[in-house]
Amino acid sequence: NAGVTQTPKFQVLKTGQSMTLQCAQDMNHNSMYWYRQDPGMGLRLIYYSASEGTTDKGEVPNGYNVSRLNKREFSLRLESAAPSQTSVYFCASSESEARDTQYFGPGTRLTVL
Amino acid sequence: QKEVEQDPGPLSVPEGAIVSLNCTYSNSAFQYFMWYRQYSRKGPELLMYTYSSGNKEDGRFTAQVDKSSKYISLFIRDSQPSDSATYLCAMKSDASGTYKYIFGTGTRLKVLA
Secondary structure, three states: OOOEEEEOOEEEEOOOOOEEEEEEEOOOOOEEEEEEEEOOOEEEEEEEEOOOOOOEEOOOOOOEEEEEOOOOEEEEEEOOOOHHHOEEEEEEEEOOOOOOOOEEOOOEEEEEO | OOOEEOOOOOEEEEOOOOEEEEEEEOOOOEEEEEEEEEOOOOOOEEEEEEEOOEEEEEOOEEEEEEOOOOEEEEEEOOOOHHHOEEEEEEEEEOOOOOOOOEEOOOEEEEEEO
16 A cells, blocks of 8 residues: 655756656545645645646646546646756645545656756 | 745754654645655655644654644654665645645754664
């Protein structure tokens, strides 16, 4: 039982490049989330998916897109990376949007040069 | 003013000390209060969850919510070097359709052996 897994663990991009961050959970959770964590800013919600087939914007969605591929997988795409997107990205899941226990993955450290 | 304020620390204490970590908030609609522990280069893990006001105890950890003062606390008794981590508070309102947690920026705790 791996919980929430994220790939890759580290990534360096040049400005303008694109990439997709992958997230998968094996807990049969309905809801999944993408956060970014920056020094002095705390965790901020980028996008979330309350259930399979639905996605909604969070606090800081600009420059990102998401896909809820199936119940297990939720990907985050940067179409044209900018230095301001240098951050640590966390995926999380919960049984439902009403359930408050969010389980986090280990994170992806992204640097955009 | 941020919705949730948390002293970033670092807070250094000797092993065995009682630790008090705190967050203040401005949104009186918050009803769900969580504390997460985050070790360096890892994802946050849920420590304590409290609904509305009151205290909750789990082993060496006690979470306290004072809604009248908009103030929450996490107490750690008999602190251990393994408690050295960043502690994040998080809160959420009960409003319909509000799936967003608001996280504090985290307090870094060092327990010295």
